Amino acid sequence: MKIIVAIKQVPEREAPVRIDAGGKWIEEANIQWAMNESDAYALEEALQLKEKHSGEVVVLSAGPERAGTTIREALAKGADRAIHIACDDLGDRDALGVARLLAAAIKPENPDLLLTGLQSDDLGYGQTGVILAELLGLPHASLILHVEKTDAGLTVKRELEEGWFQNIELPIPAVLSMQSGGSKLRYATLMGIKRARTKEVRTLSAAELAAPVASSVRLERIALPQKQKSTQILSGTAKETAAALVEKLKFEARIL
Amino acid sequence: MILFPATLAEPQHFSLWERLLFAGLVLLSITLFWRRFATVLRKILQSKRDADFRLFPLGRRMWDFFWEVLCQAKVIRQRPLPGIAHAFVFWTFCAFALVTLNHCAVGFGLGFLSSTSLAGRAYSYFAAAFAVACAGGILGLFVRRFLVRPRWLGQELSWESGFIALLIFVLMATYLAAFFVADVSPAARALWWLHSVALLTFLPVVPHTKHLHLLLSPATVFLSRGGFSHIPPLAGDEDFGLVAGTDLTRLVSLQAYSCVECGRCTEHCPAANTGKLLNPKEIVLGIRGYLNEYGPSSAEPLIGKYNPQEAPFQCTTCGACEFQCPVGIEHLPILVGLRRGAVNTGAWESDHGSRLFLALERGSNALGLPAGDRDKFIQKQQLPIFDGSQEYCLWLGCMGGYDPKGREIVADFARVMNYLGTSYGVLRKEKCTGDPVRRLGNDLLFQQLAESNLEMLSQSKVKKIVTICPHCVRTIQEDWKEFGTPPPVEHHSEFLARFVSQLPQVQGQEKIVYHDPCYLGRYRNVYQEPRTVVAHAGELLEAPRSHERSFCCGAGGGLAFLGEETGERVSHVRAAELAATGASTVGTACPFCNSMFRDAFAARGEDVPQLLDIAQLTARGLPNDAG
Incomplete structure (x- = not known):
């Protein structure tokens, strides 16, 4: 199985954080x-699938030169090779713009499975995976904790509200947006x-990927969250x- | 003038047949000896070279050899009675070198220590005195092993040891008996033959048994790496620690074959004493077993048949084993080496371990807390920021910066420094020194943390560091050397002991029992300074196991982060021992010990001594407005 994992630095x-x-x-x-973080879980799931069913894990990342360190980390944890879309203007592109870049790089690879994190820890749009599926014309499921390969395709475990889960079946190729916490991350080794x-x-x-840059969403302003103390x-x-x-x-906290 | 009339009988006129028989037996004995000994030597010499081994300077090596081998100092000091008995056996063997040569020469009519010469006679008495001591010693050791049966010598009786003891006793008895028979008597001849048979049996038994230490341990002591828990740097791109036979170095193999199975390491090991799988003796014997079966060129993993993976990860790296070992085995490089092999290749799977590694891959501290928490603590305590102008950089460490009790210690130590008018400051940013990952064998993380901290310290122009954590002290001072030049660092006990006379004495004579942290005592040889500080604050009590023999709190070696222990908890055992001294206060000098005992006392419930760091003990004497 050939799996592409889209990761972001x-x-x-x-x-x-200063504005x-x-x-x-x-x-x-x-x-x-x-x-x-959720990309790290997507990578972990891909590596576990590869260990079970063999195949290839390719990491894909768009970003400036510094993203290279994160790509190396993914390779160190076990990915087989990487594609780095060198791009200094990531901030100027909306989720659609970034997804177009990624899709252009993914198409010639023809993967069986494409994994992304659920959302990015910085912008948090939660859109890239969904749009990628649309651009590539593939089925998509989000909030995935666990992926099982079956003869027909995939069985995936989705997280619902209130501690409920849903198991669904998908054909491959497919795109999945992975939730954090589904498996245990491995540590980097020497x-x-x-x-x-x-x-x-x-x-x-x-x-060279010739993806249109024009944004349909414009970021106006960012602000730090208001601090509130509720110590009891x-x-x-x-x-x-x-x-x-x-x-x-x-x-109250609903974490148990 | 000779006071004792008896002389050593020397049988005369051996027939040709007797001479041929003796020569044949000597040849057979030497052949049997050499066949096994050569195999052992080959396994040692075929092992990988120790990349960082330097023979020079010789001074330390010669001293170790003189003190530990010739004087038997460690053997005697750590187990006085059996130690003295062993020392007499050893010294007798030395004295008997000449006697034995002469004995064999006599068989060919070439004896050179004739009892007719004054020198020969004098030497025979000299050797006889040792023979008496040796016979007594070996009898004592026999009684201890077969009748007293200390637990750490193992469950099963070692018949091999009994046989060796018998041979040594026969050698001594036949030598001494020869003083009471005439030269030409058949008895003299019989004694000579009995002595010969014992001797020629003894020789091949040596390399086939743990008595190999007779030949190897002098070399092991002389060639040891030195220092304490000296972890060798990895050599080259394919070195990940002790993974397979090809990773065993000559020193490791030599040490594995030198083990005399005395069990001192086991006797003092906190893991072995609390029902864990780990037994440091078995680790060393496991390496020996591996070498015997697979040899040093094998790719078979070291973790497996001879060493289960669980065992090395139960080690607190307290170093009691390495400190105790009388034959120069360095257990910690082996234990940490096995961990390195498992962690650096990703073979070790542990939820807690991975969590610690991931926390340090992404964050700054071993507790996995946001770095902002440290900033808040610094602001709240109004600790001055280090700007290069102050004398000391006060290194907080993970415990001092993030742990509630560790912070109390830092706050009180800062109060003392304020009172003394010492100029100091804390760094804006600090990362874990890498102590837990160093001991757990994660070389990648350790190197990243050491390099990043060294860079930060050099940018901040730090000239001197003082810290409340012995683990930070050791790691900065010794382990970071592999990646740069750390500034000198001292533990707050050393600082406080220097200024204790300038500090107000605490009123009252509270009984305080001091617990020696492994990383301050055995690792740094600091025993007196914290005691000086404690004595300034009350009446100093000693725990049953103290100084070099202190019993670990259970936190070291990264174990504070690995969660549940199997068997009894090391911290509970030590806490009970400290409480039983009747002290009203336990004085600690390490925030890890402190946190372990805090939990152990909480589990004991009511009526437990209070727990204070030496900085807190000292700060209690300060006027309220100080600091």
Whole structure:
């Protein structure tokens, strides 16, 4: 099975976020970059499928030169080769524009499966996967936690509200937008990094892919979220506070 | 003037048949010896070269050889009674080198230590004195092994040891008995033959048993890497640690064949003592078993038949084994080496381990918390930012920057420094020193963290570091050397001990038991300084296991991050031991120990001693407005 995983480089979770002078983006100096979280889960799922059914995992990323480090990371974790769409104006393109770039690079590859993250940690449109499927004329499912290959195609596990899940079947080729947390991510290893040095990274320019740049969505302004404090101090004995905490985590925060 | 009239009988006039028989037996004995010994030597020499091995400077090596081999200092100090007994056996063997040569020469009528000469006679008495001590010693060791039966010598009785003890006893008894018979008597001849048979049996037994240490351990002690837990740098692009036989270096193989199976490592190992699979002796014997079966050129994984993967990952890297080992085995490079092999190739799968690695791949601290939390703590405590003008950089570490109890320690240490008027500052950004990933064998992450921190320190122009965490101290000072030149670093106990006379004494005589952290004691040889600080704050009590023999808290080696233990918890065992001293306070000097005991005491419930770091003990004496 040939699987393409579209990954994006985004500011690291701990990066200090400051809005730049233009008010439309953050200051990029002094920021460290990382692989978008749900893309990391998409890559993990692809690698597990390859380990089970053999085949090839190709990572695809559009972005400036710095995106190369994230591509190397994906290769170190086990992807076989990579395509880097060199493009410095990612910020000027909307989700449709980026999807057109990616689709142009994907078409000649004819993959059996295309995985993307659910949404990016920076812009969070959650659109790229959906539009890609439309552009490529392939079936699509989103919020996927787990993918199983069957004789007919795929069985995938979708996340619904309130702790419900849905299992659906799809033919291949297909496009899936992967949710975070479905599997356990692997750590990068020294052996992986050394082996990745010799793996192929093909660089394509945005120009040669001839995808239209014109945006239909314009970003007006970005703002930092308002800070709000809602700390509650629970009092009582250790037993009482523990019980109260479980209560709150279950019914207020709904994380248990 | 000779006080003791007896002389050593020397049988005379051996017949040709006797001489031929003796020569044949000598040849047979040497052949049997050499066949096995040559195999062992070949396995050691065919192992990979130690890329970082340097023979020079010789001073340290010669001292180790003199002190640990010739003086038997470690053997005696760590187990006095059996140690003395062993030392007498060893010294007797040295004294008997000449006696044995003469004994064989006598068989061919070429004896050179004749009892008619004064020198020969004197030497025979000298050797006899040792023979008495040796016979007594070996009897004592026999009683210990077969009647007392200490747990760490293993469940099964070693008949091989009993046989060796018998041979040594026969050698000594036949030598001593020869003082009481006449030269020409048949008894003298019988004793000579009995001594010969014992001797010629002993020789081939040596390389076939753990008594190989007689021949190898002097070399092992002399050639050891030195330092403590010295983890060798990886050599080349295909070195990922101890993965297969081809990764075993000559030092590792030599050490594996030197093990005398005394079980001192096991006796002191926190994992082996709390029901874990790990037994450091079995790790070393596992390598030996592997070498015997597969050899040093094999691609068969080291983790497998002889060493289960679980065992090395139960090690707290406390180093009690390496410290105790009397034959120069360096357990930590082997244990960490096996971990490196598993982690660097991705063979190790652990949910907690992966979580730690991912937290440090993406974030800055081992606790996996946002870096902003550290900034908030610095602001709240109003800790000065290091700008290059201050004397000390106060390194917070993951525990000091993120853990609630670690922060209390930092805050109190800062108060002390404020009181003393010391100029210091904290870095705006800091990453984990890489201690947990270094010990867990993740070389990729460790290198990234070390390089990034070294770069940050050099940009900030840091000249001196002080920190509350012994793990940070060790990793910065020793482990970072592989990637650059770290600034000098000291632990806050060293700092506090220097200034303790300028600090107000705490009133009252509270009983405080001090717990030696492994990374401060065995790793850095700092035992007295924290005690000076504790004694300034109350009455110092010692735990039953202290100083070099301190028992680990269970946190080291990355284990603080690996979750549930099997068997009993190391921290609970140590906490109970500390509480049993009757002290009202446990004094710690490491934020990891502190956090382990905090949990252990919480699990014990009521009536537990309070738990304070030496910085907190000191800060209690400061006036309220200080800092």
